[in-house]
Amino acid sequence: MSFEGGSALSSTLITFLLGLGIVFIGLIALIAIIKIMGAIMRAVGKKKPEPVSESAAQVTRTEPEGDMGEIKAAVAAALATMLGDSVKGIRIVSFKKLD
Secondary structure, eight states: OOOOHHHHHHHHHHHHHHHHHHHHHHHHHHHHHHHHHHHHHHHHHTOOOOOOOHHHHHHHTSOOSSOHHHHHHHHHHHHHHHHTOOGGGOOOOOOOOOO
16 A cells, blocks of 8 residues: 555644544543532532531530540550551650640
8 A cells, every 4th residue: 555645644634633633522521521510519518507506516525535545545556557657656745625
């Protein structure tokens, strides 16, 4: 099969333009899908939370049960698991209450 200079160039150019067009159509479709999903998530997220009763608010403010040593041990174990280290290598200096 022999190609002449002009037909090979036009065939290559058509293939290039078709590929470029398909890529941009795909990107535009992805942008549209993302915008639609964002609108759906914003609509779902706009639901107003139910008001918290006074008794429920007081329950969340209670101090943790158990002594501080147990809490430090649990936090040290969680940190050791997350860091992949032994509990002996972790020293908890202080706790601060966040409001």
